[in-house]
Amino acid sequence: MTLPEYIASRFDMLAFQAVQHASMVAQCLLVAAAVGVGLGILVHRDERATALATGATSVLFTIPSLAMLGLLIAPLGLGVAPSVTAIVLYALLPVLRNTIVGLNGVDPALVEAARGIGMSRSRVLLRVQLPLAWPVILTGLRVAAQLAMGIGAIAAFVSGPGLGDQIFSGLARIGAANALNATLVGTLGIVLMALLFDALFVLIGKLTTSRGIRSHA
Amino acid sequence: MPETTTAHPQTLAALAAEDGGTAGVPIELIGVSKRFGSADPVVDDLTMTVPAGEIVVLLGPSGCGKTTTMRMINRLIEPTSGRILIGGLDARAQQPDQLxxxxxxxxxxxxxxxxxxxxxxIAQVPLMLGWDRRRIARRVDELLELVGLDPAEYRDRYPRRLSGGQQQRVGVARALAADPPVLLMDEPFGALDPITRENLQEELLRLQGELSKTIVFVTHDVDEALRLGDRIAILGAGSRIVQFGTPEEILAEPADPSVEQFVGGGSSMKLLKLTRVRDVALDDAVRARPGDDVADLRRRLHEAARDWAVVLDEEERPLRWVGREDLAGGSGPVGVLPSAAGSRIDTVISGGSTLQEAVEALLNADREVVPVVGRHGRYVGAVTLATVRQAIQEVRQRRQPARHVRADGAGTAVPAASGGVPDTAALAGAAEAGAADEADAR
Incomplete structure (x- = not known):
């Protein structure tokens, strides 16, 4: 069976797995964005808190993903729970780090000007700091999305949802009929989705970044 | 607004709303200190009053605490002790963001x-004050006009597409958005090139002429301070006031050698910049008409003991100079003298010119005299180097007693009966008399 034949023969299942994969990644990103940006806002003004937060997430980052998934089986069992947990944890680092870098990169004179004309702290954050840090935060989210795609594939190791299943089952039966096809479909599918996500982020960036600070306006 | 008839406004917001916010209100700093940690205080027991509607410049070397002083007024920095009253209202009693x-x-x-x-x-402050869209849009255009930017062209631009000078104009418009009675300016023109800086200084003076805000202006640029300040507070370490006075007072009578050094050795040159031609006693040349008889003019010059006369046209506009040598031996009307073309007047100055400009005109003219013209180019008098010298000396002498009077005014806490006042007055009188004698001797 050729690759196109393989895809045609089980299109429904592959499509389902692809959608599952994308939706898992998207949901994990939302959680990582909320937690990462929120944490970044909380810690960015305090050097020690910043060091602690980035240090902790960096340590998480050094744990091999396979090991992390394995370790999560004990408390969370198999399936969606350990997969989602692992993806969120990995996606957290780029989001958190870029939020901190972005917020600290805002010219202090602008923050002072904002305070000086009578903006409250939260208003300065919403009206000045976050909009100005947004391109950097968005870049963090993009990196996190690529990461989540990859980790999502490995999540099949703990019976997680998504295209990883094709890769793992293919690799397990290598040499058998359709083993290569399965591995290829899983891999190419994930690459394709990663590209789509990236394109989506470029679009979001275009739509949500002020013309005044866009690099190519 | 249900509380329109309450007796006294409790916040600057209410005060601003009450009279449209337009005019300035006084700012009083009373024994204000600021200490960061346990180090020496950055501002040490500072007391000063910024009169309503005036530009007061805080001038001093970097690190003397002038910016800290300014930021305490809008509570970006909280004073460690002391009180700050804006329009008579305690700044501390108000919510900082509202203030x-x-x-x-x-x-x-x-x-x-x-x-x-x-x-x-520009819309940020009005937005926070809850103005409606239409009012904000109207105000934005009004302010852009005010600072000299065409609303249609600049309204929708992003700051990065503006020059430094234009950005600062917008900065000023933003500050004026809610028509505040008080303006704090922290080295606003410091990063601009000299020409743009001068333009904006000029512009600020024009605006202030229209708006009469109370402006506290921080700078370390002496020339800027002299140019803009109604009053200048020269600050030393710990924001100690070394001298507080008008630019003329500071130039003519520096409080101590450090001030003298700080405002620069060229104090006379700076006085030249500050003094307008209309404020000095002008020389008057002998006036002549093209139709006047040469012999008659010669006689008049002799009587007035002058060497030259100014020839005016029917509109009283100066045409040219004639000297005794031009008249010697001639006859008939002045207008037909053969040497007439030689001393044509092409440089005139107006009453609004500074003495510096007058001196420049004198140096460029081929005579040692430059005519001053009033409305419609009419001759009103002339300036010579002697006029300028005389004027500078007068400014110096006038300021001396004036400063004593002011110093007494500032120290009203001391009872008049202390005996200090008569002494000072006597001293001032003596100085004045002495100065007058000196002038007579010349």
Missing amino acids: RRHIGYVIQQAGLFPHMTVAGN
């Missing part, structure tokens, strides 16, 4: 928000 919305704030390089358009930047 700041009614104190314009301009910083170096404008501090415009790069992700907002010009209109968006």
Whole structure:
């Protein structure tokens, strides 16, 4: 069976797995964005808190993903729970780090000007700091999305949802009929989705970044 | 607004709303100190009053605490001790964010928000005050006009597409958005090139002429201070006031050698810049008409003991100079003298010119005299080097007693009966008399 034949023969299942994969990644990103940006806002003004937060997430980052998934089986069992947990944890680092870098990169004179004309702290954050840090935060989210795609594939190791299943089952039966096809479909599918996500982020960036600070306006 | 008839406004916001916010209110700093940690105080027991509607410049070397002093007024920095009254209201009794919305704030390089358009930047304070869209849009255009930017062209631009000078104009517009009675300006023109800086200084003076805000202006540029300040506070370490007075007072009578050194050795040159031609006693040349008889003019010059006369046309506009040598041996009307073309007047100055400009004109003219013209180019008098010298000396002498009087005024806490006042007055009188004698001797 050729690759196109393989895809045609089980299109429904592959499509389902692809959608599952994308939706898992998207949901994990939302959680990582909320937690990462929120944490970044909380810690960015305090050097020690910043060091602690980035240090902790960096340590998480050094744990091999396979090991992390394995370790999560004990408390969370198999399936969606350990997969989602692992993806969120990995996606957290780029989001958190870029939020901190972005917020600290805002010219202090602008923050002072904002305070000086009578903006409250939260208003300065919403009206000045976050909009100005947004391109950097968005870049963090993009990196996190690529990461989540990859980790999502490995999540099949703990019976997680998504295209990883094709890769793992293919690799397990290598040499058998359709083993290569399965591995290829899983891999190419994930690459394709990663590209789509990236394109989506470029679009979001275009739509949500002020013309005044866009690099190519 | 249900509380329109309450007796006295409790906040600057209410005060600003009450009289449209337009005119300035006085700012009083009373024994204000600021200490960061346990180090020496940055501002040490500072007491000063910024009169309503005046530009007061805080001038001093970097690190003397002038910016800290300014920031305590809008509570970006909280004083460690002391009181600050704005329009008679204690700044500490008001919510800081509310307070700041009614104190314009301009910083170096404008501090415009790069992700907002010009209109968006200016609209920030009105938005916080809850104005409706139409009112904000109207106000934005009005302010752009005020600072000399065409609303249609600049309204929707982003700051990065503006020059430094234009950005600072928008910065000033943003500060004025809610028509605050008070404006704080922290080295606003420091980062601009000299020409743009002078333009904006000129512009600020024009605006102030229209608006009469109370402006506290921080700078370390002596020339800027002399140019803009109604009063200048020269600050030393710990924001100690070394001298507080008008530019003329500071130039003519520096409080101590450090001030003299700080405002520069060229004090006379600076006085020249500050004094307008209309404020000095002008020389008057012998006037002549083209139709006057040469012999008659010669006689008049002799009587007035002058060497030259100015020839005026029917509209009283100066045409040219004639000297005794031009008249010698001639006859008939002045207008047909053969040497007439030689001393044509092409440089005139007006009453609004500074003495510096007058001196420049004198140096460039081929005579040692430059005519001064009034409305419609009419001759009103002349300036010579002697006029200038005389004027500078007069400014110096006038300021001496004036400063004593002012110093007494500032120290009203001392009872008049202390005996100090008569002494000082006597001293001032003596100085005045002495000065008069000196002038007579010349």
